[in-house]
Every structure is written in C-alpha cells, then in structure tokens.
Amino acid sequence: EVQLVESGGGLVQPGGSLRLSCAASGFTFSDHYMDWVRQAPGKGLEWVGRSRNKPNTYSTEYAASVKGRFTISRDESENSLYLQMNTLKTEDTAVYYCARVLCTSTTCYGGDYWGQGTLVTVSS
C-alpha cells in the first residue's frame, strides 16, 4: 500500500527556516517523480515544486513564488522527500502536501497518491 506521511510543520517567524519531510512507503521511491503542493487556509491548491526520479537525476522545478527560497531534496536510503524552506514569509502559511506523481511513458499528470499534509504557520 502506497503511503506518504509528512512531518516537520509548525510555527515559525517571518524570515525563519523550516524543513518538511515526507516518508514514502509501498512503492519504489527512486522510480517516481514527487511533488510538493500547498494550500493556504481557505484557499485553493498551489503547486510548489517537483523532484524528478533517479533516471532523471532527481532534478527539480519550482514555482516562481518559492524559487531561490525553497529546495527539494531526497534521501534514497530513507525513502524520504524533503522541502527546505528558507526566508519564510507570512504568505507561505499553508498546509503542505507531498504527492507521488502519476507519469506515463511520455507525460506526467500530477499526484496520484497524497499525504495527509502538514501545517506551516509563518507569524510573529
């Protein structure tokens, strides 16, 4: 059974840093692209970034709103995905989800399995 469990959320002051983790199980982690998606309180979904799979050297893409501040990484030995968030702003307050990406041989279509989310609150 595919499982994704996020952790690491909490309250942080503006300008601070936080690292989110996503523990993956039930599938071959290195074979899959992975996304981070967030949702501000009462708002819609916003894509944050993507980590491609091992054959694609775990390369990454980011939304403009987080580029240069957030970094996605993986630990293959721990089957874990990470989101390092630096220089946090109040507008980064959101529930953060990790998702396994559904890809065919040619195209990807967003997350087919999602974690339960972890809440990040940026406030003084």
Add this chain to the structure above:
Amino acid sequence: AIQMTQSPSSLSASVGDRVTITCRASQGIRSGLAWYQQKPGKAPKLLIYAASSLQSGVPSRFSGSGSGTDFTLTISSLQPEDFATYYCLQDYNFPLTFGGGTKVEIK
C-alpha cells in the same frame, strides 16, 4: 505561466443531477490535464488524468473530456459523497497550475 480558469466557482445541485465543470487553459496544453476532488480537511484525490482517463477505483459516473484549451469534468448522476471541491491541474508546462476550484454544494 499558463492560467487555468475554472467555472463555475460554485454550484448547487441535487442528488441525481448531472453536473458539468469546465476548465480553460490560457494556451494549448494538449491532454495534459487532471481533475481532483477535495473534501474539507482531506488531501486531494485524483479522479481523471490525461483529460479523459479515469483513475483506478474512481466511479464511472465521473468522466472528463477536452483537449487543447477547453476541458470538462462531468458527474453523470451526483451522489451524496460527491459534494466537495473540484480542481483542474495542467501538467503540460512548468510551473504547474491549478484552476481556482469549483465547490459543489447540496441544493
């Protein structure tokens, strides 16, 4: 970035109704579109990918159509468990972008 315009933003419907939600992309995205359902306090659930392919385990009353810039999610006969918010997502170009959501409420 590709803008995804979803309509309506909300709708009221009764059990058994046929419901249609549309998503328009600001430029062509071929079939690079997915539809998600989200219930309060829960993670999104993938319903449709590649514009019209039904995700495994999703009831057949859900269907998707379209290509290029105009897409549709249809629920053929609305069930009580279908009251939720629905989002489209384009996964054709980075940055990926979601539609603004459609909240389906009970009439």
